[in-house]
Amino acid sequence: MVREWDARTASSAEIASLLDTLNAVLAADLPQDPPWRESSLREYLTEVMPGQRRISWVAQGEPAADGSPGAILGQVHVLLLGDIGVLEVLVHPSVRRSGLGRELVRVAARRVYQEGFSSIGAEVVGDTPAVGFYEALGFTREYVETRSVLDLSTVDWAELAEMAGGIGAGYHLEFHPGGPPDELIEAYARAKAEVRDIEDGELRPSSYDAQRLRDSLDCLHRRGMKPYIVLALHEQTGEVAGLTEVVVPAQHPTRADQYDTIVVQDHRGYGIDRAIKARMLIELRSAEPELAEVQTWNAQANEAMLKVNAELGYRPDRDWCEYSVDVAELVHRLDAAR
Numbered sequence: 001m002v003r004e005w006d007a008r009t010a011s012s013a014e015i016a017s018l019l020d021t022l023n024a025v026l027a028a029d030l031p032q033d034p035p036w037r038e039s040s041l042r043e044y045l046t047e048v049m050p051g052q053r054r055i056s057w058v059a060q061g062e063p064a065a066d067g068s069p070g071a072i073l074g075q076v077h078v079l080l081l082g083d084i085g086v087l088e089v090l091v092h093p094s095v096r097r098s099g100l101g102r103e104l105v106r107v108a109a110r111r112v113y114q115e116g117f118s119s120i121g122a123e124v125v126g127d128t129p130a131v132g133f134y135e136a137l138g139f140t141r142e143y144v145e146t147r148s149v150l151d152l153s154t155v156d157w158a159e160l161a162e163m164a165g166g167i168g169a170g171y172h173l174e175f176h177p178g179g180p181p182d183e184l185i186e187a188y189a190r191a192k193a194e195v196r197d198i199e200d201g202e203l204r205p206s207s208y209d210a211q212r213l214r215d216s217l218d219c220l221h222r223r224g225m226k227p228y229i230v231l232a233l234h235e236q237t238g239e240v241a242g243l244t245e246v247v248v249p250a251q252h253p254t255r256a257d258q259y260d261t262i263v264v265q266d267h268r269g270y271g272i273d274r275a276i277k278a279r280m281l282i283e284l285r286s287a288e289p290e291l292a293e294v295q296t297w298n299a300q301a302n303e304a305m306l307k308v309n310a311e312l313g314y315r316p317d318r319d320w321c322e323y324s325v326d327v328a329e330l331v332h333r334l335d336a337a338r
């Protein structure tokens with residue numbers, strides 16, 4: 001049975017059942033990824049940025065003989081933002097290839113269509129059943145990034161300390177757990193805005209003006225995701241010359257996510273990328289003792305950044321693809337296939 005579902009008001013048993021399904025999916029499709037925990041999972045599924053909406057549906061199994069509710073065997077949600085709906089779908093490995101994934105997408109796509117959105121996007125992990133699934137539904141690949149993972153137990157900390165110190169004269173580094181301090185928000189947003197024009201096609205969320213940045217940090221905190229930031233400040237102008245952001249999610253605190261790393265055009269060639277990332281790892285080592293790995297996503301064309309990541313010890317893991325489809329076509333195709 002597929003029904004609309006709101007994580008905000010769902011019972012704890014439903015949240016726990018969804019977590020079981022998510023972890024069964026990870027064990028089947030991404031066995032090297034750490035299982036998720038229940039901490040802040042409800043908030044993770046509920047909280048959104050201002051102006052965004054998330055709508056969810058679940059597929060629930062039959063009630064047990066004693067009347068207790070059936071397990072959550074599948075889930076789909078769409079995040080409505082701008083003019084696009086971003087879709088995520090999960091089906092428990094024990095009930096795959098029976099049409100449930102297709103049915104979940106059909107229900108979500110109809111709503112996205114009714115809400116007047118024209119396209120649907122989805123992140124698809126390379127080498128998993130999701131590739132064949134989305135392609136069978138008519139989605140096409142827009143963009144591919146590589147996910148790389150750094151195992152902190154392999155890091156040479158002395159070498160890293162040297163990298164962190166190897167920055168050109170006239171710059172200094174600052175570490176800010178929780179996000180940039182208020183007095184640097186404007187300069188921070190300016191650094192992000194400049195690079196926006198240069199590096200297109202980012203998969204990670206990014207914020208380019210001060211208010212949007214505050215909203216985005218606030219949303220991360222509400223979702224149980226702790227941001228850490230290292231900045232390179234240009235001493236002469238007080239400008240943010242470079243920044244790197246890592247988020248430690250309460251849901252999988254042993255593996256952190258690298259968000260943006262940016263070195264502003266005028267400040268390239270001074271070792272800032274290497275130094276800010278090295279300093280970040282050193283800081284995380286003491287701030288987050290449970291942390292064992294960091295994962296990052298890079299465009300395959302971004303050779304300079306891939307080179308620095310390789311020096312730090314990141315190992316390429318998988319393709320991470322962005323797919324999209326025209327909503328009207330998808331609704332038509334799925335309705336016709338019923």
Ligand SMILES: CC(C)(COP(=O)(O)OP(=O)(O)OC[C@H]1O[C@@H](n2cnc3c(N)ncnc32)[C@H](O)[C@@H]1OP(=O)(O)O)[C@@H](O)C(=O)NCCC(=O)NCCS
Nearest residue numbers: 029089090091096097098099100101102129130132133136
């Ligand atoms: C992708 C997923 C939702 C598919 O669910 P499902 O219920 O098995 O899908 P369906 O049975 O509706 O399949 C519909 C069509 O998709 C295609 N498809 C599905 N799985 C496929 C696979 N493993 N290989 C090739 N094609 C596949 C087929 O064409 C299938 O039709 P068919 O069975 O008649 O041939 C499911 O595998 C899943 O949850 N994957 C994890 C998704 C995810 O986001 N993971 C994130 C962490 S890895």
